[in-house]
Amino acid sequence: MSNALTFAVPKGRILEEALPVMARAGLVPEASFHDKANRALSFASEDGATRIIRVRAFDVATFVANGAAQAGIVGSDVVEEFHYPELYAPVDLDIGHCRLSIAEPKGAKLDPIGRASHLRVATKYPNLTKRWFESQGVQAECVKLNGAMELAPSLGLSERIVDLVSSGQTLKENGLVEVATILKVSSRLVVNRAALKTDPRVAALVDAFRAAVSA
Secondary structure, X not given: OOOOEEEEEEOOHHHHHHHHHHHHOOXXXXXXXXXXXXXXXXXXXXXXXXXXXXXXXXXXXXXXXXXXXXXXXXXXXXXXXXXXOOEEEEEEOOOXXXXXXXXXXXOOOOOOHHHOOEEEEXXXXXXXXXXXXXXXXXXXXXXXXXXXXXXXXXXXXXXXXXXXXXXXXXXXXXXXXXXXEEEEEOEEEEXXXXXXXXXXXXXXXXXXXHHXXXX
């Protein structure tokens, strides 16, 4: 596999939705990829032409932007958070739909966002959060968390949170309500710009995924 194309996929829910799209694009992982007891991170495709690496969603963007992988699948939230110049997202895969939203404690007597000059927000997305609040004329102090965001307001760590929301049930169970949407999210095929220009296999992969989505 020394000359194999490297394709990065995210662990978790998005991957389950991505696998059928990948199959339609002709990218099928070897059987061991589906073994839940297997802790390997790198797998061959069935045809041996591609190395498929399974990493955290945020790391997909880093691997592809830096050329360690030529292509991959990741949510548009990650693409927008990092804004890597070398990362290009040519295909919306129409999966992994959710939204990046602002939430606050239900019934809290907080100043409306538009009237505040400074807010403390817990989030995994400090760049997207700061940019959005700046567009509203508000300075956001971001507390970076990688999980358990919903606990931050009740423990006094922040007034509000910014996190991915699907059904909203997790917010409800933790006494929070959604008050604004920053970004509607879906999963994208991402490629390294330099690889797209220099490796015909990457352009062919883009075409294959476009056809898979259309199908």
